[in-house]
Amino acid sequence: MLVIPSASYSFERLTPEFGSNYAPNLAKTEAGLWMEFSDHENQLKNSPVRINDIDLDGYLKEVLCKLALEYCEDVRVYVIRNPYFNASMAPNGMMQVHTGFLLRVENEAQLASVLGHEIGHFLKRHSIKSMEDTNTKSSFFAFLSLGVVGAVASGNMNADFGRSTLDLSNLILTGSIFSYSRDNEREADKYGIQLLNDAKLDINAAKEIWVNLIEEKKAASEDITAGSYFYATHPDPGERINNLESHAIALNRTSQTSIIKNKETYWEKISPILPIALKDELNLRQFEQTEYLFKKLLNNNVSLGLIHFYLGELYRLKEIEEEEHLIKEHYNKATEYEDYPAEVHRSLGLIDYKARNYPEAKGHFNKYLNMKPDAHDKEMIEFYINTGA
Amino acid sequence: MKARIFLLFFALLSTSCMQHTVVTSGQQTVKSFIINPTNQWNLIPKQFSFAGLPAWTVDGGSLNSLIFISEISHGDTLLPSTNDKKLDTYDKDMLPNEIIEFIESTLLIYTDAKITNRGTLRPIKIGVDQGFEFEFEFVKNDEVPRKAYIAAASKNEMLHLILFQATKIHYYGHLIDDVKNIISSAVIKT
Numbered sequence: 013m014l015v016i017p018s019a020s021y022s023f024e025r026l027t028p029e030f031g032s033n034y035a036p037n038l039a040k041t042e043a044g045l046w047m048e049f050s051d052h053e054n055q056l057k058n059s060p061v062r063i064n065d066i067d068l069d070g071y072l073k074e075v076l077c078k079l080a081l082e083y084c085e086d087v088r089v090y091v092i093r094n095p096y097f098n099a100s101m102a103p104n105g106m107m108q109v110h111t112g113f114l115l116r117v118e119n120e121a122q123l124a125s126v127l128g129h130e131i132g133h134f135l136k137r138h139s140i141k142s143m144e145d146t147n148t149k150s151s152f153f154a155f156l157s158l159g160v161v162g163a164v165a166s167g168n169m170n171a172d173f174g175r176s177t178l179d180l181s182n183l184i185l186t187g188s189i190f191s192y193s194r195d196n197e198r199e200a201d202k203y204g205i206q207l208l209n210d211a212k213l214d215i216n217a218a219k220e221i222w223v224n225l226i227e228e229k230k231a232a233s234e235d236i237t238a239g240s241y242f243y244a245t246h247p248d249p250g251e252r253i254n255n256l257e258s259h260a261i262a263l264n265r266t267s268q269t270s271i272i273k274n275k276e277t278y279w280e281k282i283s284p285i286l287p288i289a290l291k292d293e294l295n296l297r298q299f300e301q302t303e304y305l306f307k308k309l310l311n312n313n314v315s316l317g318l319i320h321f322y323l324g325e326l327y328r329l330k331e332i333e334e335e336e337h338l339i340k341e342h343y344n345k346a347t348e349y350e351d352y353p354a355e356v357h358r359s360l361g362l363i364d365y366k367a368r369n370y371p372e373a374k375g376h377f378n379k380y381l382n383m384k385p386d387a388h389d390k391e392m393i394e395f396y397i398n399t400g401a
Numbered sequence: 402m403k404a405r406i407f408l409l410f411f412a413l414l415s416t417s418c419m420q421h422t423v424v425t426s427g428q429q430t431v432k433s434f435i436i437n438p439t440n441q442w443n444l445i446p447k448q449f450s451f452a453g454l455p456a457w458t459v460d461g462g463s464l465n466s467l468i469f470i471s472e473i474s475h476g477d478t479l480l481p482s483t484n485d486k487k488l489d490t491y492d493k494d495m496l497p498n499e500i501i502e503f504i505e506s507t508l509l510i511y512t513d514a515k516i517t518n519r520g521t522l523r524p525i526k527i528g529v530d531q532g533f534e535f536e537f538e539f540v541k542n543d544e545v546p547r548k549a550y551i552a553a554a555s556k557n558e559m560l561h562l563i564l565f566q567a568t569k570i571h572y573y574g575h576l577i578d579d580v581k582n583i584i585s586s587a588v589i590k591t
Contacts (some may be wrong), residue, residue, distance in 0.1 A: 060517045060540040093515055292515065295506040297489050329502070331492075362496055391523035392497055392533060 023262035026203050028135040032082040042103065042140050049104040056090055056106070063091040063111065063285055071281040072109070072127075075120060079128045079207040087134060089127070091285065095292035097225065101130040103139040111289040114282050116224065116305065118312070120274030121217035125208050129218075132203025138196040194247045201252060205259045212270040215263055219256040222249045224308075231304035279314040286315050287353070290322045299330050317352030320345040321359075328359060339363065354383035358393065370400035421445060424457055430590075431455050433471040433561050437586035440579050442467065452480040452511070465567035465576055467583070473560040479507040486510050493558040497522060497533040500553060500560065514539045517546070527561075528588035530554040538569060548573035552584040561589050 036042040056062055068091060077084035087105045094110040101107050107130050117123045133139065205218045226249055247255075263269055293302055306323050310316065324342035327335050343360055346352040361376035377393050387393065421443035428437050432455060442457040445466065450456040455469045473479060478488040489506045492499070501522060508514040520536030532554025539547050546569040553562035565580040567573040 055544060059544040060538075060546050061515065061542075061544055095509075292509065295502075295509045297487065297506055297510065329489075358498070362498060366494060366496065388519040389498060389522040391521065395524045396496070 021258055021262050023206075023259055023266065026132070026136070026199065026206060028083070029137050030135075032086055034086065041143065045140065045143060046104040049102040049106055052102070053088070053104065053106045056108075061093045063093055063288070065091070065284050068281055068284060071277075072123075075124050076107075076127050076131070078211040078213075079124055080131050081210075083131070083135065087131060093288060093292065095289070095296055099126050099130055101133045101139070103134075103137070103143075105134055107131075107134075111285055111292065114285060115289045115293060115309075116228070117221065117278070118224070118273075118275065119217065120278045121208065121213040121272065122221050123278060124211060124213050125204050125215075125218035125221065127204075128207035128211075129200045129204035131207060132200035133196065135203065136196070136199055138193075138200065142193070142196070197247050198252075198255060201247075201256060202259055205256060205263070209263050209267060209269060212272060214271050214273050215260045215269050216271075217273065219253045219260070222253050222256070225249060226253075228301055228304050232298060232301040275312070279312050283315050286318055290318065294322060294325055294329070297329070299326060302326060315351055317346045317349030317356075320349070321353055321356050324356070325359065328363070354380050354387070357383065358387075358389075361393070361396070365396050365400060373397075374400055421458070431469045433556075433559075433590045434469060434563065435588045435590060436583050438579075438583050454480075459576060460572065465572045466565070467580060468564045468566070470564060471559070471561040471589075473562075475558060479504060479560075480511050491560055493555070495555075495560075497524070497535075497553075500533075500555075501535055501551075504551065504562075508539070512541055514541050525552065525584075527552060527554045527584065530556050530589050534584070539566075546570070550577060550580060552587070554589060556589045557591070563587070 036046055069089070072089045072091070073084075076087060076089055080087055087101075087107055089107040089109060091114065092108045092110050095112040095115075096110060097113050097116055099107065099109045099113050107127070109126075113126070114123075117126070201218070205215050208218060209215050260269075290306070293305065296302070303323075303326055306319060306326060309319050310323075320342045324339050324346065327338040327342065340360070340363070343356050346356050357376040357380035361373045361380060364370070364373035364376060374397050377397050381387060381390060381393060424438065424442040424444050426437075426439050426441060428435065430436075440459075442459055445456045445458055445462050447453050447455075449462065451462070451466065451468055456462065457467045458465055470479060473491045475491060475493040477491050479491065480488065482488050488510055489503050491503060495503060505516055508516075516537050516539050518538035520538075522533060522535045525532055525534045532552060534553075535551045537549055537551075539549060541547075547566055548569045549564060549566040551562055551564050553560060555561075563584060565577070567576060
């Protein structure tokens with residue numbers, strides 16, 4: 013179902029396959045799947061990987077309801093601490109969005125385009141259809157057995173570092189067992205842009221996400237589809253951009269489209285998750301990609317002290333001689349903003365300590381401890397202070 | 402194809418009868434560590450241990466394990482690198498705070514483990530060598546809350562560390578004193 017951009021293409025509206033407050037017939041396979049996911053959802057509510065921020069959750073629900081309208085109560089959205097770009101929808105209406113996704117979204121319209129895409133999967137019952145497909149079912153069981161054995165045969169790298177992650181719902185959520193077909197993805201993209209338009213948000217936001225992701229990968233000289241299960245199972249991002257553009261052109265012809273993006277509201281709402289999202293992103297050690305992303309975040313004029321700190325951290329960890337001046341440049345810049353973290357002084361202290369600039373190191377370490385008297389590494393920092401010549 | 406299926410079945414079957422060797426109390430040498438456990442542990446077979454590293458357990462590797470990672474030289478990764486996971490490398494000049502960053506990044510990339518709570522980072526002696534200890538809570542994709550304890554030191558420009566991990570509920574608290582006794586008995590070979 014490749015959409016070829018043409019002047020004659022007209023946008024045909026998609027419709028849901030069930031009414032609101034839907035519950036599957038208990039005699040059907042679908043009911044079992046819903047039950048499995050309901051169990052998972054109950055665990056997820058109290059999971060340590062869930063970011064439980066009442067304000068942020070409320071904001072995401074608000075955006076979701078603008079799109080889902082009468083289906084608002086049928087879909088629940090959870091923020092999951094995961095640095096990789098992804099969002100997912102379970103058959104029972106449980107939606108998960110990763111912190112790595114929220115970090116890459118620039119405004120409410122872009123957020124809504126992805127939430128709309130996931131709602132599209134739900135309203136078109138894509139996961140149920142995938143399960144009901146005979147071929148998928150057989151590959152599902154084949155994958156499950158191969159997955160178990162494969163983990164063992166490959167040395168089972170997780171075996172004694174916690175339980176293996178081979179539980180059913182987790183695998184389904186990560187897309188490892190079955191993925192939506194590419195046609196399902198195209199249909200969800202179309203549904204997403206339709207809902208975005210109905211909610212009177214900028215429909216161009218849908219393609220902007222993909223343009224940004226391609227640019228980010230280019231910064232790391234990487235092919236966007238390389239080594240990623242997510243990209244490998246979804247339509248080519250270039251194709252998605254073309255399709256989304258065609259939908260936008262067609263919608264523009266037939267309806268009054270909006271340019272509302274709600275950028276400020278978005279950044280205000282997600283600012284509480286930034287410290288954890290930035291740290292996790294840096295921990296992936298994908299320096300070129302992360303550098304591109306962090307520099308882009310500076311344009312949002314939000315949490316600048318924090319973002320300059322993490323740019324300084326990035327250059328400190330990168331250890332490139334030509335970029336050494338950027339480390340202190342960003343740390344110093346960070347201190348110009350009220351929201352700068354105490355850790356700026358710890359990092360400056362570590363640099364000075366290693367360079368044997370002990371008085372300067374001591375000054376920074378003391379500032380760090382003054383700002384954060386209950387720091388978890390207080391005893392270690394005091395050790396540096398006391399062992400500096 | 403048949404050979405592959407046989408191999409996979411063999412691997413699957415072997416998980417049900419894998420043999421752990423008892424590690425008795427008394428002096429033991431594990432890689433660069435000489436230690437003196439006072440209680441009995443079990444050696445996890447290499448093919449089932451975390452990243453194939455020497456590891457002990459009391460109740461089974463998924464519930465608790467004591468992992469020995471030693472002789473990490475300048476430029477080495479903490480764990481054996483795989484093709485699809487580019488890991489951070491050790492620098493002989495790293496300070497304890499930086500070693501923690503190095504470990505944290507490795508665990509995230511290698512096992513998807515995210516630190517959810519940081520305990521105390523403080524200096525300790527391992528034998529005669531200056532080292533540090535660090536406690537943290539973490540979670541992986543299975544969402545089971547776990548706790549870990551690290552004792553580490555740099556010697557001869559190489560990093561040597563012992564990592565204990567267990568489920569936060571019951572097993573960590575049950576074994577941490579025993580683990581700390583083992584650490585207090587540890588000496589890093591020259």
